[in-house]
Amino acid sequence: MRKGHVEMTHGAGGRVMAQLVEELFVRHFDNDFLNQGNDQAIFEGPGGRMVMSTDGHVVSPLFFPGGDIGSLSVHGTINDVVMSGARPLYLSAGFILEEGFPLADLERIVVSMAAVSKEAGVPIITGDTKVVEKNNGDGVFITSTGIGVVPPGVDISGSKARPGDSILVNGFIGDHGIAILSKRENLEFETQIVSDSAALHDLVAHMVEAVSDLHCLRDPTRGGLATSLNEICWQSGVGMKLREDSIPVRPDVQAASELLGIDPLYVANEGKLIAICPANETDTLLEVMRAHALGQNASVIGEVIEDKNHFVTMETGFGGSRIVDWLAGEQLPRIC
């Protein structure tokens, strides 16, 4: 810690980032809320249990198929709030702008933010603007904070996965990362893939209503599905067994991944969630998810098992088995 420097892997969402958070932020800020280890913190407010989450956005390029840094910042923050089962109420937006950035592009970003926040019914009610000298930023960085309120009886945390629970996802994984990658300088390739960027609060509201003892929710953004599942295993002290055949991956995402030598399990998503529920609620949950526009391709991808090593293992489509590890290093820089 004393000798090192910040490297790109510290922001990639994998184990190195988890260690940085643990050994630096959690250690020094040290409080019960942070120790929950979730992407958001739940606290008692005068009107009941409230939730707060904050999220920085540094995506490159700023505009990509299916969204831009503005819509991403709104969706991303709403999703972090609602992964506690909460109803999102308000957002903030802090802008760090680079000298020379075209105002027309900034307006395009702000118009997009306004549109998606209106659509989600979660207004941006406060904000901040700072400008840094040319070459000291990359156009626009946006940080946003969201607050929400947790319905009575809902108690969702990454620490609540229990052996026997079912693991579900709400649809195709890897779309966002591949969409971004397809527009990267030096790497452009033709594809129809668009980012899955979406606000998941309505889907989550339906899920929470149908299955009151939902155990965990998490949006697998940086580090992808694989890393989020590993985080839950550590938080809950369990293992997981997945079936590769049941993990939804679009053929074109699979094809692009093959071409680039990356694994869709580690590619970022911005409109996906992992849900973990007791086995006897699996069918109900799956039905509710599939009935929703953002969950039509929902699938049960595996189950929680006892494992003192907290491994995520997977039966491969080929019939063998392997570990699905944390993301090591970084797969793609600046994805969200």
Next chain:
Amino acid sequence: MKYIAEFRDKKLAKGLAEAICEEAQSGRKYRIMEFCGGHTHAIFRYGVQELLPKYIQFVHGPGCPVCVLPINRIEQALELAERHGVILCSYGDMMRVPAQKRRSLLSAKAQGADIEMVYSTMDALEIARNNPDREVVFFAIGFETTTPPSAVAIQQAKAEELKNFSLFCNHVLTPAAIQHILQAPDVCEYEAVTIDGFLGPSHVSAIIGAQPYEYFAEEFQKPVVITGFEPLDIMQAVLMLVRQINHGSHEVENEYTRVVTQKGNIKAQKIVSDVFELRRMFEWRGLGMVPYSALKIRDNFSQFDAEIRFELTQNNARDVKACECPAILRGLKKPTDCQLFGTACTPDNPQGSCMVSSEGSCAAYWSYGRFRLQTKEEGVKG
């Protein structure tokens, strides 16, 4: 997916596994070296070993381009970026390979060195065009597969009269390495590892063809089956090897006929020989000095040779003492035989090169297979 799913079919795999079981004689061991890191990766990623009987064992070879690069060459690459102040362009895999004192290209970048990760040599040329007042060096590594793009970059730089581009050549040759392994005294004389047959590389063979393997198949009486990177390719090739081993034959067979021909890609070979020539001696991590096992830039392209353009220090950097990469790369030891494996050395904090690239056997063991390591499990943290 078209032409992918077909080569990962569970039912066909089961059928092949049964055929292998029927063919193999249970009283003996079949030790098959997959030379290529791409095969090591596929074997672990798809769980191929699990479908095979226990007496068929894979010995992981040195065919991981990142893993075999000696630490001195990485030190020299760092020197280019730090002392000579060039923009160093590198393939992503090289970024985290540890040099001395736990430094790497990635850590040098974090401390201000101008190091760019590129996906192709063409990106490096573009960076050179866009930065005419800077020296741009491409850190060229890899076997025969990555050599043609390097050669094309040099040809193009010459055609464009690009004055600020050069290439730090570390290209190595597959047949020389296989031959070296078979000749190595600890492999042959003491029979520390008896290799019964080889899985021949996929992409390398697409360039060089099947023919170059014929010499050592004959000389060392070992069968070679060239095979693709898909798991069914690997299983089919194992079946073909088992049959050859049973019959005592030692032919070069080609399972990967959809890509590999007898003579390979003649056009690519011509481009390579236009730009590169054999290096008399080159150091490999794990194998030591291997004669005529690498390439250097020909004299008529010497203005693009970073080793000529820049003065580079010949240092005697050493690997981490307890690191078993050298023995692992020769197939003499398994990753789990190394005391650093999973404790001091993990993909997040690699001590040796085999833990860095996904093609390295330590990384494959750790990332895909460590749940099988019952004996060491207690010490293996997730």
